[in-house]
Amino acid sequence: MNTLLIRTIPVSLMAAAVAMAFVPKRAIAADDIDAFTKPESSVTVGVGNINHDNRYFGQYSGMHKDGLYGLLDVNIAKRNEDTGTWLLINGRNLGLDNLDFRAEHARQGDWGYFLDYSQTPRRDPLEIKTGVTEIGNSTLRMPTPYPNTNGVEENLKTIRKTTNLGFSKILSGGFDFQVNFRNEEKDGSRLFARGTTGATGGFEFTPEPINSTTRIFEGTLGYTADKFQLTGGYVGSFYNNHNPALNFTNSPAAGAGSGFGTFNPMALPPDNQSHQLFVNGGYSLSPTSRASFKFAQSRVTQENNFVLAPAAGIARSDLGGQIDITQAQASFTAKPLPKLSVLANVRYEDRDDETPVVKYFTAPAATATTDGNNEPRSIRTLAGKLEASYLLPMGFRATGGVEYDEKTRNTSAVRAVSFRRKTEENSYRLELRRSLSEELNGSVAYIRSERDGSNWQTTVLNNGTTGSNLVAPLHLADRTRDKIKVKFDWAPIDPLSFQFVFENSDDDYGSNQGRRNGLQDGRATLYSLDATWTISDKWKTSAWVMSTDTRATQRTCEAATSAGVCPNTLADPIWEADLRSLGNALGFNLQGKVSSRIDLGADFQYSHDKMKYGQTSVTVGSTVPSDLPNTYYKLATTRLYGTYALEKNSSLRLDLVHLRQKTDDWTWQNFTYSDGTRVVRKPSESTVFIGASYTYRFN
């Protein structure tokens, strides 16, 4: 049944409960043992009703419209006891947009094959009224009149239809072989835009048409022996976009909306493909030591024809994109002493972009941040880890570890942001853990990470002069991170247990050779407490509360010169954003058996996320800017369910689900696209689902 709405009790648990309800413990006949030991099948049919349209909760559920829905789940599990041959058929949400179906036939320990089909719908929760037509097609028709504020309601949606086929065979001598093929068709449209400044420009609502096929083929040969295991094979992945470009008709020839002439067509993602050969292996050197490795060599290519011919004189009709990727890793784990464990590994990845460099943009301005060439991006990663763990008295274990992560990137001669060819991050971890106690287990860990790198390279304009260099990009900047993790599991008495988690992480971004703007510091804190209480053999309850607080402070300049001088005046100040996300959530669950035939359950979850956007001026005397309004999201989900055992092998189930969400998010508030399109995020939604289903089980 639909997971979001119902969250079914696993059929096996239900079946077990029902079986026990009808079979007194001390009077189980031999035939009844089969009920415990043989695979079980079930069919569930039912009907459910949703009270009205639900945009938020209907995003992926396949039940976004109000009305009645048929519910059908099938779970067939048959095993030939003589041959060990299984027939497994599993269908979920059959008949709905989000259905899952899988059929598998396999002789265990010998051969097997399966077919898997799944649909994943996504409906954009935004309400859209637009005059743009032909949405979903590769040529959009812009509205007349322009703008048109009396458009019709449109729903942007996509659906993925995924088919998997697989075959496996266990060969003699420890070898096995697997092939898998996945085909995914994705159709629909998603939010997209075109925008340009000027009196005849603006922001247009131009949904991207999606019609693509993704295919992945994988063949693997494996070898397994007591000490040595090896797998190797090939993975080919292919992306084919049936809409390489987005075109437009009926754009105004003059006046409003006529400034998009050069924005037709817009290029959409090009076809690309990857071929990979890989091998993974592991060898147990002794009962307590093991070495393993992985190696893969891939080539990604992109040779899709350009949607427009390049400028005259450029003899290319496609990019000729090629990235060669080498990935390797070696690991070693050992227990040289009964109380001492060690782990070491080294990883290497070289993503070498071999795409030919061509001057596609023939005449960029002198102050442009490009010289006209395309910019292949190569990146090489070298990482290593060394960790040791020692068992102390009273079940305590102390762990210490160091990690190293080095990234080396290329850049182009002309660039728009400050650049660092190499970054290096060292991390140190200390942990004390206790995990073999019946009452109190837990761990305390401290991790410190320090990232720096090679000298900064300045931005460079097309005329060779140095541009602005006020910001250290967040993934390249010097950063010190201190993180602490505390976790306790406490079971004061057998049926009652608590789990407490605290995590705090502090980030401090360094001076970065004078690049004082960008991220300054950050903090993330989490508290969580869970409690589980097994009240009796028949009743069980759990509850949890959680609080998170994530903060970041970043700084920038209202209007720096192209040479990177910040005016730092009242009109053009340096300003700082204090971004904060506060989350509070709780959950409660109760499950119980009222009688031998009746099971009841209740589940409640509530979350409240609040975002704060503080903005302050660093420039003395300036009152600009002001804080932005806070936003919040509240979600509350209540599920009540009950099952009634009709017979030994059949039951009725009732579900009542209430979903409520509220927000004051202003993202789309008072905004109208240049073409007249309006987008609205509903501030609240309340959805009620009532379902009844009948399950029949059989061996």
Added chain:
Amino acid sequence: MKFLRQLFMLSAAIGLLGAGSGAALAAEPAKPKEAPKDIVLKGDAKCTTCHDEADAPEILRIGKTRHGTTADKRTPTCTSCHGESEKHTNHKGSDKPPKPEITFGKNSKNEASARGEACLTCHQGGKRIHWQGGVHANQDVTCTSCHKIHTAHDKVRSKDAQAEVCFTCHKEQRTQISRPSHHPIPEGKMNCTSCHDVHGDNPKMMAKFSVNDTCYTCHMEKRGPFVRTHQPVQEDCSICHNPHGSTITPMLKARAPFSCQECHEPTSHRGNVASMQTTTASTSTNLIARGCLNCHTQIHGTNNPRSDTSERTFRK
């Protein structure tokens, strides 16, 4: 009560007398004691003699699983995983017997590596080649921390219930997946192992060697390469995105323009204060609607080779 007890004693005495006289008359040899029969697995009688359907029916449900397929010669028996446990099986007396050699419950006294070894004896190959080097193994997470062996429906292998198991430890993600912009995990269309190889040793336990390789499995249109590329996009999707869920569509860590200003120089319009302005055709409209992406819509890269103004800045 006294009368009842006397009656019982009398009956027992008569019964014994009868048995004795019967034996004397027939003089038949005593029947050999019948060996206990297996219930599910070959050799399980050693355990199911006591732990039968009346004592512990839940352990018999292993028969419903792949581990209960006796036609497969590789199928284990109880002692394959729990050890021969002679002290446990030979225990006499009314007190509680010592535990089997290997136990897997939350109060197990066996080290994590010993519990893992019971499974890895058979399951070390394939996707578990690198288990020992992974974060889970080194945090004392064992196979049975997540898997239930004696049930046909192992929650962690179920597409719609797996996340609940992972949230036992991964608390932050428990609420993130329900935020307005999320992968369809609560709806049961994806689960944690869609992206994470929990048996492997990749950083962040990704299913593929890197974050981007993992994301490209479903978002292959972002793979490129493109005429115009965006450096952090090629480096790591998680620089900008939080794949576990966000209040900012599409799963962004920070909304525009703040996200963009974490890298970009404040020249031209890029340093503008975040504004509630809704005027179209203005670079000051950097927050409302899609913010910077109102214009720079091709943020993951564009393959349009024509001009240096619009394509360079990911606008068409």
